[in-house]
Amino acid sequence: MTKQKFASESLTTMTEMVLPNDTNTLNNLMGGRLLHLMDICAAITAQKHSNRVVVTASVDNVSFSAPIPLGSVVTLRSWVTRAFNSSMEVYIEVHAENIPAGERLMSNKAFFTFVAVDQLGRPIDVPAAVPQTDEEKALFDSALRRRQLRLVLAGRLKPQDATELRALFELETA
Numbered sequence: 815m816t817k818q819k820f821a822s823e824s825l826t827t828m829t830e831m832v833l834p835n836d837t838n839t840l841n842n843l844m845g846g847r848l849l850h851l852m853d854i855c856a857a858i859t860a861q862k863h864s865n866r867v868v869v870t871a872s873v874d875n876v877s878f879s880a881p882i883p884l885g886s887v888v889t890l891r892s893w894v895t896r897a898f899n900s901s902m903e904v905y906i907e908v909h910a911e912n913i914p915a916g917e918r919l920m921s922n923k924a925f926f927t928f929v930a931v932d933q934l935g936r937p938i939d940v941p942a943a944v945p946q947t948d949e950e951k952a953l954f955d956s957a958l959r960r961r962q963l964r965l966v967l968a969g970r971l972k973p974q975d976a977t978e979l980r981a982l983f984e985l986e987t988a
């Protein structure tokens with residue numbers, strides 16, 4: 815197995831147009847439809863990084879800040895911020911564009927966690943992710959804190975063992 819890969823090797827972009835079947839009764843993109851697109855884009859990213867079948871383990875903090883109207887062009891962009899053992903954190907951002915009006919806005923950001931699995935669905939190790947740009951480095955550095963927070967919330971890590979989180983709070987209250 816390749817021991818490490820650049821974060822950029824997993825970069826994935828997906829572009830879709832919002833059509834009538836994608837919308838709610840206000841003619842805006844349905845949240846569930848957007849989550850579906852985000853899950854697909856992020857899964858492709860995790861597959862590119864691991865060259866494995868991957869499953870979604872968790873999705874963090876998706877908020878819908880602005881409606882995306884019918885006819886908009888939605889662009890999703892994702893990459894692996896950091897890989898642990900069998901799991902990978904994927905950052906994804908979504909932009910919505912009204913091309914005729916020349917308008918573009920960032921509509922969502924989220925972190926997905928995928929786990930690479932073997933033919934029997936058992937977790938299997940993945941290559942390390944190596945950041946290169948400043949943005950990739952910043953997301954790599956903060957990934958351990960996010961991992962600990964999501965594992966605490968999932969009941970998989972005791973709060974007292976979340977050393978990175980504790981360090982953050984101790985730093986802020988010092």
Ligand SMILES: CC(C)(COP(=O)(O)OP(=O)(O)OC[C@H]1O[C@@H](n2cnc3c(N)ncnc32)[C@H](O)[C@@H]1OP(=O)(O)O)[C@@H](O)C(=O)NCCC(=O)NCCS
Binds near residue numbers: 898899900936
């Ligand atoms: C994700 C899954 C493979 C983990 O299996 P498991 O038996 O709990 O395996 P482990 O305890 O060894 O954990 C494996 C990895 O998953 C990570 N993980 C497990 N649950 C997690 C969660 N809720 N959030 C983030 N990461 C999680 C662990 O931290 C571990 O990461 P690491 O190997 O990088 O340290 C298993 O729970 C699963 O198959 N879930 C269903 C996935 C699915 O069907 N998704 C689609 C939903 S419709």
